Structure formats: C-alpha cells, structure tokens
Amino acid sequence: MIDTHCHLYVEEFKNDVDAAIARAQAQGVEQFYLPGIDSESIPAMLALEAGYPGVCKAMMGLHPCYVKENYLQELNIVQHWLEQRDFPAIGEIGLDYYWDTSFKTQQQEAFETQMGWALERGLPIVIHTRNAMQETIEMVKPFAAKGLKGIFHCFSGSYESAKQIVDMGFLLGIGGVITYKNAGLPKALEQIGVEYLVLETDAPYLSPVPYRGKRNEPAYLLHIAEALAGAKGITVAELASITTANATALFKG
Template sequence: MIMIDTHCHLYSEEFEHDIDEVISRAKASGVAKFYLPAIDSTSLQPMLALEKKYPNECFAMMGLHPCYVKDNYQAELAIVEQQLQSRSFVAVGEIGLDFYWDKTFSTQQYEAFELQMQWALDANLPIAIHTRNAMQETINMVKPFAAKGLTGVFHCFSGSYESAKQITDMNFMLGVGGVITYKNAGLAQALQNIPNAFLVLETDAPYLTPVPFRGKRNESNYLTYIVEKLANSKQIPIETMAAITTANAERLFKVNIS
C-alpha cells in the first residue's frame, strides 16, 4: 500500500530532534511522498533543507499563509515571488483566507490570495488552499481562476457536502485529514457522495492528529488511520482507497511515484 501525504509541516520545530525517525516510520507504513507547504519566510530555510535532505520524498511549496499576512505582507509576498522565479516548486501554498482569529488584515488577505493565485496560474502550478471561517468567500475567490484552468486542493477540508460539491465542480481536490476520524465532525457524511477522484490524503502534521492519538503530535505515519476511516466510510478496501488517492495526488502535483 502506497500513500502520499499531500500536506505536512515536517520541517517545523516539533520534528527537529527526530525527523529521520518520523520519515522512517511513515515510509515503513507506506507513505512514499511528503508535500511541504510554506508558511512565511521563516519557514523557507528549514523547508528547503528538509527537501534537500530527502530529495525523492519531500517536495516544497511556496506561498504566504493567510494567518501570516501582517504589516509586512508586501515584503513577504516579494520573497514568495522571488522564490517562484528562482527555482521550481510543486505548488503555491499554503494560501487562502482565515478569519477565525483576527480580521484586522482581511483586505490584505484577499489581496495576497488573489496575487498568489495569479502567480500559480502563470507558472502552471496547483495551489494548496487554507480556509477557516471563510469557506464561501474562498470558493468565490477561486472560481474565476479555476475557470482559467487553475487547479489545486482545499487542504484539511471540513465543510459541508454543498461546499464540497462547489469545490469539485471547479475541478479542485479535497484534502482529507485527521478530522475525518473525529466523532462529531460529520466529514465522512459530507464526502459520501463526492467522487473518489477528488480526494487526496494529508496529515497537516504536527497538527490535527487523528483518533486514537488526538491531543498528541501528529506525524505522517498516522496517514494509515485516515485512509482506513475514509475507505470504511466509502465502503471500499483500504488498499483501493490508498491507490486512488495516490493517483489523484500524482495527477494534481505532476510528480510520479516511481
């Protein structure tokens, strides 16, 4: 069984003392690729260092996370643009809208999101979207870019069937993570009638740890619990769901498993 963790922050300080063991455990459980979304300029060096250490397993994205759109957002965006022009990345991300904690920079979030989507479109790259307390606003922002051919994934999807349908109608993927294992999340039901061709796996490690490890540090090894829950909810074999989501991730990011 081969799986791809399409969204994990393995370069973060939570893993600095045992990253080799973390990757080894994940590979032993069948996780073959790890996609690393950027947060802001402070994440760049450790992210690229991990990609360099594991060049055939770890793949970096580049983008400015909406929660890090602050007073210096223009300088941060300049770094994103410079990086996208200077080397290759597998995606622009993670980018989007987040109105959960603070709406002080909501106007700037819209500006940063739109600009980075245009960069992705220009570079023929997919995007990894972060959205919290802003699902419909995010979908509305993406629609005109999707109409021009932009693709990507709504990372850590936890919305309704109606939102999922709008997203897949744009030919965007849904990132399924630990939330699907949470008892009252309702995610399995929301995805019940969504075609499997739009689903990819992720952990968002070290965050959003699945049951039975909720409350502890998440890691890519736990992708097995996510694919098991997703497969059971869809009433197909676990190995089949792993193969489907792996093929979906390969198609989205244009990186073959072989």
C-alpha cells in the same frame, strides 16, 4: 500513499524528523509535500527537502495567518523563490478569519496575487481556509474558470461546500477530522467521488483518533486512510491507489 500536506520542518519535529519519516515509510507513506508558511520557515523547509530528494517536496506560498503589516515584503520573497526554481505547487494560501480579521483585505489581496502567479506558471494551489469557506470558493471561481487547479486542504465543510469545490475541478484534502465522531465529514463526503480526494496529515496538527491531542505525524496517515476507506466502502489499498494517483496527477513534480 502520499501525505499531501505536512509541516515536517517545524520546531515540533526538530529532534526526530528522520525517525518520523522512517516511521511513515514503514506504514507505506512514500512522499511528503511540505507547504510554505512564511519567509522564516523557508530555510528549514528547503533543507529538509534537500536531505530527502524525491521524497520530501517543498511548496512555496504565504499562509493567510502570516499576512501582516509586512505582507508585500513576504510576497516578494515568495515571488523571488518562484523565479529561482521549480515547485510542485503554490501553497499554502487562502483566507483565515478564525484568529484575526484585522488583515482581511490584505489576506484577500495576497490570495489573489498568489493564485495569479499559479495560473501564470501552470501550477496548482493548496488552499487554507478557516471561517471563510464560501468567500474562499467565490474568490477561486474566476481562476478555476481559467484552468487553475488545486486542493482545499484539511476539508471539514458541508456537502454543499464540497460539491461547489469539486464542480470547479478542485480536490479535497482529507485529514484527521475524518476520524472525529462528531465532525460529520463522512456524511458530507457520501456523494463525493474518491477521484476528488487526497490524503493529508497536516502534521504536527490535527492528529487522527486515537492520537487526538498529541503531536500528529505522517505515520498516522494510515488511520486517516482506514477511516476514509470505511466511509467510502472500499479497501484501504484501493483508496491508497486512487488518492496517490490523484495527488500525482495534480502536483507538478
């Protein structure tokens, strides 16, 4: 299995990241994709990647919640890194109107800029969207029409949203929300083919049941896989195989 989205380089893992990776590997998680957030987190993220070559894979991007007054400077740093070396994807990027809407215009500009870079470089994107689903889809559409691919990470929307996303050729990142009884995600995914799904934890956030409220970690990907396999009526082994192939085909390394 592949955890397509986990923040193993953050403070919550500073005392046991090696043990957390070992626990996940014991549960069959073979690779860990690390989304970029902002310039401050880059050194820790790249150091972790260097310690686990071919296992931990860093992306580069400016997260919408970190789009503030200095966003142009932050974007310059992202661009600098994209010119320095290869990355498997640009992410996590997108729109988040949940915490703060005072930088809406700047979030949109940062998102559009980074989608343009992805298209230029032939890279997929990993999208963070919160309280902005339809607007995010509308912003992605013209880029998808030009061949941009990617993942709507931590998808928890409706069937209508899911259908629009997969019709653009994008994938849905399925995490702990699939295990929450009242979230309605299994129903939203009923008519969505497994070929459009990938697995993720978003560790240390959004732990699946039975760990809800505790720190999430990639070892819990198995609980997500079990819930999703159950919802789709296939075995965990089948789901693991298909979602791994989906992730491998999308990411550039």
